[in-house]
Amino acid sequence: MQTAKRLFFSLDRQTECVADYIEPDRYSFLEQLPENERYIPRGAGLSYVAASFGSKSISLGLSKFNRILAFEPSGEEPTIVVEAGISLHKLHLFLCPQGLRVPVEPGHPQISIGGCIAFNVFGKNQFREGFFESCVEEIELFHPQKGLLTCSRNENTTLFELTIGGMGLTGVIVKAKLRLKRIPSPWLNVQKIPFTDLHHMFQVMKNESQTADSLHSFNDFTSFGKGLGRGFVYAAAFSEEDTAPELLMTFKSLERKPTRRFALFNRLTIPAFNAAYRTLNTRLKPYERMPFYRFNYPIAEMSFYFDWYGRKGFVERQMLVPEAKLDPYIEKFEALLRKYRPQIVFGSCKFFSGKQCHLRFAGTGIVISMEVMPNAANQGFHDALDELNVHMGAIDNIAKDSRVTKDLIASEYPEYGKFRDLLAEYDPHRQLASALSDKLCL
Ligand SMILES: Cc1cc2nc3c(=O)[nH]c(=O)nc-3n(C[C@H](O)[C@H](O)[C@H](O)COP(=O)(O)OP(=O)(O)OC[C@H]3O[C@@H](n4cnc5c(N)ncnc54)[C@H](O)[C@@H]3O)c2cc1C
Incomplete structure (x- = not known):
């Protein structure tokens, strides 16, 4: 089987490179792979970061292994x-x-x-x-x-x-x-509960976590006054009564292609989009009965959404803030937002519980996610936020944020060295490698 050159993009469009690609369709093919090459497996290729390709690796597409x-x-x-x-x-x-x-x-x-x-x-x-x-x-x-x-x-x-x-x-x-x-059924009863700021949001999430099957928020980070971070929590529970079959389980491919488009998001459209989304959900549709598929995959049909960021894409920030540090973190985080006024198109939070190990994005606390315009003007905000995260014991998600460096990850993740050493012990030749792993010196 021949490899072919292919242009790869990370979903956020912050990394692109040409690399070899091959799509095996049987197990015997894997056994015949030359031992002296570097490889990296690739699933759907939807990662925000350059995790399934790299200029010095052959990307192994697994889409035919789908039984x-x-x-x-x-x-x-x-x-x-x-x-x-x-x-x-x-x-x-x-x-x-x-x-x-x-x-x-x-x-x-x-x-x-x-x-x-x-x-x-x-x-x-x-x-x-x-x-x-x-x-x-x-x-x-x-x-x-x-x-x-x-x-x-x-x-x-x-x-x-x-x-x-x-x-x-x-x-x-x-x-x-x-x-x-x-x-119990493929339907969810979804309530949208408004909150005034991040402290209030955390209380709502904590209360709702007793009964909800699913929880996440929409946060508006476009007005830097009193209501900074306001929004609503989606609190969803499976319907016990409604067993009608689910309809419209379809999606459009998110595969990235070259584009010359300009961004549709800017200083005027971002606040308008946020205000409209908040109003639509909290005033016009505060309660919805939703098919499970649509709730889980809200942009399944909206393959155009990421294209609206244009050819420069976006920067995804996603950090997990430990519950014990949440109040002081929120104060400092809000101060940074007010100082730098970054252009945040979309904000969302989740409630986490668990233990962190290796380089896994895990722990107990609140996950704050933001899609930020990739403007040079936002760089000061990113640097200051990195510093805050290290200082407060928050971790950035390696799977989402193309900006992260080896030094940042080594400072945030206590087991960075252990993970790297275990990998080297298992595979001294480090035959599996991507642009991401090269950047993180793994
Ligand atoms: C719209 C959208 C929403 C998302 N929502 C969430 C979310 O809610 N929570 C969340 O955690 N993530 C979320 N993600 C991120 C996504 O879940 C991860 O990036 C996931 O790894 C992508 O899977 P993929 O099949 O596209 O893998 P790829 O992007 O192809 O690869 C991702 C990584 O998995 C490795 N890999 C893939 N297949 C194999 C294999 N067979 N064997 C070994 N390694 C393999 C690759 O080498 C690479 O390191 C979202 C992504 C998108 C685009």
Whole structure:
């Protein structure tokens, strides 16, 4: 099988490069991979950052490894065995009519299971279901020099732990056995609860976390006066009564292509978009009955959304602030917003619970996400926010933010050195590498 040169973009358009690409369609092909090359697995290629390509690596597209291999729907803990290139969409179409789901789902249906494991992703229900690791029972991993290895919590445990959130650097996840969860219906009752600022939002989320199945917020960071950060919490619970089948489970591909477009977001349109979105949701539609698919994947049909950022794309900031530091953090964070007035198009928060290890974006606290215009004028804000995060023990998400450097990550993640050393011990030749791992010196 021949490799082909291809132009790759990160979703945020902050990194692009030409690299070799190949899309194997059978296991025997993997076994024939030359041992002296560098590789990096690629799922749907939807990462915000350059995690599944690199100019010195061959990108291995896994989209043809997309079959369901075994399914055990009965019993307390239903399970499924899938090839890792399968999309969340394909799994949803199979599982949902049977009253089942993958318990942790990130926000786009095109995303692959391999990508979910490699970034240990989270959904809108993180506080209830944890990270993707919580539903992975077993992985089959291929390494060009080591062949196929099975790993789980009982077998090759160090490798299992390194592969979850391991950014594809331990090998190609070929298959995974996943734990599933039953759902009472494919419909959610969604309430939109307004809040006046970030402190208020945290209280609302904490209260709602007792009963909601899913929680996230919309935050308006465009007015720098009293209502800075105001917005509403989406508090969703599965409907117990409504069992009508779900409709319109479709999506449009988010694959990035070259563009010459200018951004539609600017100083006039950003505040207008935020005000309109807030008003529409809190005044006109404070309650909605929503299909599960549409709630989970709100921009599934809106492939144009990221194009509105134009050819320069955007900078995604996503940080996890420890609960114990939340109040002082919010004060300092708001002071930075007022000082630098960055152009934030879209803001959102999630409520997290869990433990941090390796380079996983995990812990207990609040996750603040922002899509920021990539203007040079916003650089002062980013630098000051990096400093604040290091000072307050917050961590930036490596999977989302193309700006992060090795020094920043080494300062924020206590196990940076341990993760790097374990990788080197497992694979001294570091045969799996991406533009991201090169940048982080992994
Ligand atoms: C609209 C949108 C919403 C999102 N929402 C969320 C969210 O709510 N929560 C969240 O956590 N993330 C979210 N993400 C980020 C996304 O979940 C991750 O970036 C995910 O890794 C993308 O999966 P992918 O299949 O596109 O993988 P790719 O982008 O192709 O690869 C991502 C990483 O996974 C590795 N990888 C992929 N397949 C394999 C494999 N078979 N074996 C080994 N390694 C592999 C790659 O090497 C790379 O390091 C969102 C992304 C988008 C575009």
